[in-house]
Amino acid sequence: MPITRHFLDWDSPALERAGLYLHEHHGRGDGGWNLSGVVAVVPARRAGRRLIEILVTQAQSVGHALSPPRVVTAGGLPELLYQPSQPIAGDLDAQLAW
Numbered sequence: 001m002p003i004t005r006h007f008l009d010w011d012s013p014a015l016e017r018a019g020l021y022l023h024e025h026h027g028r029g030d031g032g033w034n035l036s037g038v039v040a041v042v043p044a045r046r047a048g049r050r051l052i053e054i055l056v057t058q059a060q061s062v063g064h065a066l067s068p069p070r071v072v073t074a075g076g077l078p079e080l081l082y083q084p085s086q087p088i089a090g091d092l093d094a095q096l097a098w
Contacts, residue, residue: 008021016054023058026038033059035067036067036069037069039069041072052068055069
């Protein structure tokens with residue numbers, strides 16, 4: 001599936017608009033709402049938790065089971081876009097290198 005970007009209007013809060021967009025355009029069917037093939041990029045972990053909360057509320061309101069999207073922060077996005085030639089250093093290794 002190709003990568004697509006969608007820009008949201010400013011007429012309501014961004015996370016609510018994102019939840020509404022996902023609800024309208026992705027994964028509805030057979031009593032379930034499968035967003036497992038979607039990667040949502042948010043500015044911070046708290047925004048990601050709030051987005052999941054909004055999606056759960058929307059799924060409950062229509063009586064669907066939710067398979068949530070993969071939520072990553074902007075800092076975690078590059079690792080999804082390429083395959084590193086060597087393993088990425090863990091937190092301890094990175095701290096020791098500093």
